[in-house]
Amino acid sequence: SSELTQDPAVSVALGQTVRITCQGDSLRSYYASWYQQKPGQAPVLVIYGKNNRPSGIPDRFSGSSSGNTASLTITGAQAEDEADYYCNSRDSSGNHGVFGGGTKLTVL
């Protein structure tokens, strides 16, 4: 079982804002990173650290954290944002990596 918990599925209307959350005790100590994965492709980093975007990631993607919950927000969701999103961080020991179970985002 994963030490990071995500909602299995979320939907958003085209152009609207959606928040995807990730909960876990280790997030009180460590930031989460977020990855986008489209069918048949490798995951791509979209948010890391406090709220950092790698080069090439649109600024409609943002991250935040409060207590044991990290959030990925997409402001003005586009059709191409439809994908699976995974959070990850260290576990509570700090020695191992852990992923959330993933959230399937549908853009309506």
Place this chain on the structure above:
Amino acid sequence: QVQLQESGPGLVKPSGTLSLTCAVSGGSISSSNWWSWVRQPPGKGLEWIGEIYHSGSTNYNPSLKSRVTISVDKSKNQFSLKLSSVTAADTAVYYCARVVDVVVITFDPWGQGTLVTVSS
């Protein structure tokens, strides 16, 4: 820019050993980064397998630790994964990735992934 490419057999027999290699290009495996393996069973989520530093230091997923060995070959700029006593449950796409932030274990970039099927 750094690129990673996995290689190895796509089919492994049950009870056998899965062996994969990740070739690093566009950068040195001896840089100040850790390197990691992640897998994804068909239709399921991501699972962290373990990580290695160029010094040879490793960390493994506790659930796989007894069967996993990750090693590094600095002369070939690559690192490898061995998973022993495999079963059908080990069938997955296996990814290698660079760890760009070791504190929170952020992965970037990822290899394209390679599907390994465990079957007789």
